[in-house]
């Protein structure tokens with residue numbers, strides 16, 4: 403929950419902006435690191451969730467690796483302090499340029515997602531006299547029980563290599579002289595809340611697959627289980643730090659591992675979602691035929707999750723929380739300014755009576771928020787504002803002043 407002093411400071415800042423609570427980020431990352439150490443698991447932060455340099459520098463400084471899904475993410479992660487030998491690179495469609503740059507950077511591993519990709523990497527490494535570390539992403543056909551757009555481990559999804567190609571895959575890996583096979587990679591989905599059930603199932607399936615590869619002569623030194631730990635969008639104050647312990651305990655109770663096998667995970671959302679809040683202002687209050695609309699200055703261009711996945715974000719009226727009058731509540735459709743009917747933050751949300759100029763907080767926006775922002779409708783991009791550096795935030799301008 404934001405304190406009164408911070409809300410007063412927000413009044414001086416031009417909206418919309420992404421506010422980063424750096425203290426919460428540090429607590430979350432530190433807690434994850436402590437739990438990973440306890441259960442002997444290595445963390446690679448999934449950079450795609452948020453690429454803000456200050457966040458990446460803190461996370462890399464903690465000794466975590468990085469999980470990237472594009473060539474530019476690889477270069478950015480490296481630039482933000484992740485050593486090359488701690489960067490893994492997944493993604494179904496790596497271009498020649500991206501493969502070349504990652505090869506030259508000397509990354510920890512390519513997480514390959516098709517047989518053809520392995521051929522291409524082997525060939526390019528051969529031409530340049532290099533050897534590429536390769537881990538193979540497997541599609542384990544497991545239902546993560548999450549939104550269909552963030553389910554990635556079913557045969558109907560485009561990710562990973564599925565069972566019918568295992569024998570061919572093993573053959574190719576053995577014959578590819580410029581590839582160093584280091585392990586297997588999995589990632590079944592995001593925002594997983596049935597943690598014990600889903601990750602136990604994933605581990606059991608992974609155990610069978612690892613055993614199959616080893617029986618067929620390939621040593622699996624690294625088992626990467628991907629990310630997916632969900633966060634509490636309904637109550638971000640009560641559960642500000644996700645339950646890393648349950649996730650890691652479930653893994654260590656269910657995975658079969660030898661002493662020399664390393665287990666990796668790739669959390670994105672769980673490390674960064676709760677530390678950011680999108681701060682916006684009410685531009686206009688409008689009464690429609692059947693509804694009351696609160697029209698905000700932040701829209702789907704700033705955060706597309708509600709329009710894209712129907713995602714829920716808790717919304718609070720910060721200004722009303724400071725008032726002692728206006729005790730009544732009202733149902734509002736909270737909407738953005740973009741010319742699309744899907745630009746809706748929340749329908750029928752009960753809020754204290756709200757007025758033009760009120761500051762609004764859209765909570766839990768640190769993951770898959772700012773990274774997906776666009777300049778649709780030629781809107782400006784919302785900047786980052788950090789809790790420990792509020793003074794450098796862009797100042798609000800009063801256009802009524804002559």
Ligand SMILES: Cc1ncc(COP(=O)(O)O)c(C=O)c1O
Nearest residue numbers: 448589592629630668669670671
């Ligand atoms: C390969 C891979 N690893 C890790 C993640 C991070 O997932 P999450 O943010 O749910 O932890 C993703 C996200 O989709 C991913 O594609």
